[in-house]
Amino acid sequence: MTSIPDITLNNGQTIPQFGFGVFQIEPKDTVAAVRTALEAGYRHIDTAEMYGNEAEVGEAIVRSGLDRGEVFVTSKLSNDAHEPDAARAAFDATLKALGFDYVNLFLIHWPLPTRYGGDFVSTWKTLEEFYREGRARSIGVSNFQPRHLRRLHDETEIIPAVNQIEISPYLTQDDVRAFCAEHQIAVEAWSPLGQGAVLGDPVVRFIAERTGKTPAQVVLRWHIQRGDIVFPKSVTPNRIRENIDIFDFELSAGDVEDITMLNKNERTGPDPDKFDGRKPS
Numbered sequence: 034m035t036s037i038p039d040i041t042l043n044n045g046q047t048i049p050q051f052g053f054g055v056f057q058i059e060p061k062d063t064v065a066a067v068r069t070a071l072e073a074g075y076r077h078i079d080t081a082e083m084y085g086n087e088a089e090v091g092e093a094i095v096r097s098g099l100d101r102g103e104v105f106v107t108s109k110l111s112n113d114a115h116e117p118d119a120a121r122a123a124f125d126a127t128l129k130a131l132g133f134d135y136v137n138l139f140l141i142h143w144p145l146p147t148r149y150g151g152d153f154v155s156t157w158k159t160l161e162e163f164y165r166e167g168r169a170r171s172i173g174v175s176n177f178q179p180r181h182l183r184r185l186h187d188e189t190e191i192i193p194a195v196n197q198i199e200i201s202p203y204l205t206q207d208d209v210r211a212f213c214a215e216h217q218i219a220v221e222a223w224s225p226l227g228q229g230a231v232l233g234d235p236v237v238r239f240i241a242e243r244t245g246k247t248p249a250q251v252v253l254r255w256h257i258q259r260g261d262i263v264f265p266k267s268v269t270p271n272r273i274r275e276n277i278d279i280f281d282f283e284l285s286a287g288d289v290e291d292i293t294m295l296n297k298n299e300r301t302g303p304d305p306d307k308f309d310g311r312k313p314s
């Protein structure tokens with residue numbers, strides 16, 4: 034049976050290191066996909082206001098019969114709601130859609146340095162309210178570069194519990210990861226499979242053949258051994274079960290190094306320094 038490690042965040046809360054992402058899952062498919070994941074042993078779901086499926090995530094958790102406290106739920110603030118009053122209304126709407134009175138983790142989805150006069154600091158101070166109220170058990174950011182994190186550090190009270198950034202073997206982000214490690218900010222790796230792009234890589238395939246695992250399992254295991262938090266997405270039941278089946282084997286230090294060396298600083302998503310948030314992601 035799988036045993037998923039917990040990571041302790043800088044405020045003492047714990048988060049399962051492995052979970053299920055629901056970006057680009059249609060609302061009509063979300064209840065089934067999340068229920069399959071929960072049945073397979075996932076206990077951490079990563080959604081966002083902009084994914085349009087928070088209500089279905091909440092419904093799936095309720096219908097699973099699990100207690101609310103058994104599932105770690107993350108959501109994220111819409112890019113259109115960074116101003117404090119808009120952020121408060123958006124957070125209320127997130128809780129209402131989920132049908133819960135708290136989320137385990139709430140994130141600023143993108144820093145949007147070219148919008149709102151570059152003021153993500155007021156947005157963060159609004160998330161600090163949600164944290165103090167207990168309606169967000171932890172708060173964090175997503176797609177923040179070290180310079181954005183430094184500004185929060187200088188101008189606000191609470192250090193983000195996590196920074197959720199794009200990471201895959203083709204985009205290892207070791208500079209941002211090192212900054213986060215130094216400041217006790219846990220790193221979450223989004224698009225951990227490069228949306229599937231890394232699965233045909235010859236190095237990944239070679240290691241998969243040698244270990245008797247699939248390319249997806251090898252890449253997810255690489256993330257876990259580097260210490261990052263991951264939540265791959267799939268709507269295919271067999272793949273949902275395949276992706277969590279990574280806690281019965283280990284990559285050697287050499288395998289981890291070989292995969293890390295595939296880095297080519299290749300993003301599948303937008304550049305956080307330039308993105309103005311007009312498109313969902």
Ligand code: NAD
Pocket residue numbers: 053054055056057079080142175176197198222223224225226227228229232249250264265266267272273275276302314
């Ligand atoms: P991913 O790297 O998890 O790739 C998902 C795709 O990989 C699937 O659509 C499928 O085509 C393929 N795949 C999955 N399992 C497979 C398997 N076992 N074998 C073969 N192919 C497989 O990409 P993602 O969905 O973009 O990222 C995961 C999660 O990260 C999202 O669902 C979301 O929760 C989060 N995310 C966050 C941001 C952000 O800005 N914070 C952006 C993108 C994604």
